[in-house]
Amino acid sequence: xxxxxxLLAAGLDLAYxxxxxxxxxxxxxxxxxxxxxxxxxACGKSTLLRGLARLLTPARGAVYLDGxxxxxxxxxDVATVLGVLPQSPVAPEAITVTDLVGxxxxxxxxxxxxxxxxxxxxxxxxxxxxxxxxxxDRPVDELSGGQRQRVxxxxxxxxxxxxLLLDEPTTFLDINHQVEVLDLLTDLVKHxxxxxxxxxxxxxxxxRYADHIVAMKAGRIVAEGRPAxxxxxxxxxxxxxxxxxxxxxxVSHTPMIVPIGRHHVEPTSA
Numbered sequence: 001x002x003x004x005x006x007l008l009a010a011g012l013d014l015a016y017x018x019x020x021x022x023x024x025x026x027x028x029x030x031x032x033x034x035x036x037x038x039x040x041x042a043c044g045k046s047t048l049l050r051g052l053a054r055l056l057t058p059a060r061g062a063v064y065l066d067g068x069x070x071x072x073x074x075x076x077d078v079a080t081v082l083g084v085l086p087q088s089p090v091a092p093e094a095i096t097v098t099d100l101v102g103x104x105x106x107x108x109x110x111x112x113x114x115x116x117x118x119x120x121x122x123x124x125x126x127x128x129x130x131x132x133x134x135x136x137d138r139p140v141d142e143l144s145g146g147q148r149q150r151v152x153x154x155x156x157x158x159x160x161x162x163x164l165l166l167d168e169p170t171t172f173l174d175i176n177h178q179v180e181v182l183d184l185l186t187d188l189v190k191h192x193x194x195x196x197x198x199x200x201x202x203x204x205x206x207x208r209y210a211d212h213i214v215a216m217k218a219g220r221i222v223a224e225g226r227p228a229x230x231x232x233x234x235x236x237x238x239x240x241x242x243x244x245x246x247x248x249x250x251v252s253h254t255p256m257i258v259p260i261g262r263h264h265v266e267p268t269s270a
Contacts, residue, residue, distance in 0.1 A: 004031035004193065005081055005162050007052060007070075011061030014044070014051045014219075020059070021047040022219040029212075034189045035197045036206040039216035040240050045199045046087060046167050048216070052197065053084040053165045065163075079106075083161035087168055089152050091140040097151050098136045101126055104158030126158040129184055131177075145172035153181060157188075164188065167199045178202070182209045203240075207231055208252045215239045231255040 007029045014022035021044045029035050029052075037045045050056040052063055054070050063070045070078060083104070091100055104126065105119045127133040130150040140148060149172045156164060166185075170178040186209055188194040200206045206213055207227040214224045215231075217239050223230040236244045242259055249256040 005066050005195065006031055007063070007065055007082070007163055007195070007197075009048075009052065009061065009063050012048075012051060012058055012063065013060035014047050014056055015059045016047075020219070022051065024061070025219070025221060027214065027221065027224075029195060029197055031195050032189065032193050033195060033211035034186060034209060035195075035212040035214060036210035037197070037199045037214045037216060038201075038203055038206050038239070043216045043239075044219040045216050047219075049165055049167050049197065049199050050086070053082065053086075054078060055084065055086065079159070079161075081161055082163040082165065083156045083159040085152055085156040085164075085166040085169055087171070091148075093141065094139050095141075096136070097127075097132060097138055097140055097143075097154075098123065100140050100151060101132075101154045101158050104155040104160075122158045122160055126154040129157055130154040131180070146174065146177060149173055150177065150181070153184075157184075162193075163195050163197075165197045168201065169198060170200065170202070170205075178205065185209070203231075203236070203257050204249070207254045207256065208249060227254050231257070 009025055009027045012022055012025040013020060025048065037048065039045045047056065051058060054063070057071060065073060065078065065081065101123050105122060127136060130153050132147070132150050132154050135143065135147060135151065140151060143151065149169070153169055156166065170181055173181065182205060185196050185198065189196055189211070210227055212225065213227045213230060215222045215235055222239050223235050231246065233244055233246055236242060236257055244260055245258045247256045247258055
């Protein structure tokens with residue numbers, strides 16, 4: 001089971017050169033929960049995830065892992081606790097699926113610990129969990145976009161970290177595999193005590209699966225908490241600039257957003 005490592009940001013500014021993306025952001029990720037970050041394009045959600053994952057150095061403020069500034073910790077120490085799946089990762093040319101997934105075990109290797117049966121088991125479990133075992137011997141560059149995405153998720157799972165950060169893990173996946181991936185991440189939280197943080201575009205899936213939802217706009221947090229508490233028509237309008245109605249999802253009993261476009265205006269009463 002997870003030891004419930006704590007990840008938080010305090011006074012966080014993130015920028016690319018002179019262009020500031022995230023401003024004075026405070027965020028504490030609840031341990032042992034599935035947190036989903038949502039917001040319109042270019043709102044800063046992927047940049048925030050990169051900052052949390054130590055892939056982007058803060059211009060101001062800090063990210064703390066178990067009370068210590070994450071950018072000051074040794075890389076291997078962080079990698080044994082925190083796994084990351086960024087957007088659009090690139091695989092080495094001609095690498096096979098098994099070899100790529102096996103790279104998730106690298107943080108567990110050192111000069112006195114080589115590959116073991118436990119590593120084989122971790123890779124096999126990750127392939128099975130992502131329904132990619134039948135692709136094990138295939139070169140990654142021969143796979144479809146959806147297959148590649150599931151293989152990358154398998155690599156992140158093989159790392160077996162207590163904290164897992166994923167940026168748009170359902171990209172390129174059909175709706176069936178989107179649901180399977182989110183079911184899998186939920187299993188990691190509920191049955192293995194992992195802390196999972198996901199950036200997601202689909203607001204309805206976010207409401208259905210998130211224990212904790214973070215809604216962002218222009219590099220700041222507009223609302224956070226349980227979906228039923230924070231996802232309102234007003235929040236959707238502020239974050240996405242969109243009129244909507246919030247209904248109750250008949251399956252999960254979580255908020256379900258119904259967009260209202262120019263061609264779907266609600267009829268007025270006679």
